[in-house]
Amino acid sequence: MKTMVLAFALTLCAGISTYAQQDVAEKSTIEYVAQQEDVYVKISFDDLNSNVQNAITKLSEEFTVKELAYNVEKKLTKITLVSKADESEKIVILDDEGKAIQ
Secondary structure (H helix, E strand, C coil): CHHHHHHHHHHHHHHHHHHHHHHHHHHHHHHHHHHHHCCCEECCHHHCCHHHHHHHHHHCCCEEEEEEEEECCCCEEEEEEEECCCCCEEEEEECCCCCEEC
């Protein structure tokens, strides 16, 4: 009888341990996929389409462009700007039509 109880307890512990490991693996995979979705790659001004270039040119009247990056999957341009007035930093994201999204 003691052997049966011990065997049952060990089986139960092994099952719970396996379930916990699967849960952790699934969460890690979900976090990795979520991080991959927002991948921006540095890009030069000349490589952007004319709509985005025009929008950046308008922004450059008040801001200095610090960095340009592009997300190929979402077709978004991320622009890091520095204010000419107070040198504060601002990030603007534009779609391929040059419209700001937020």
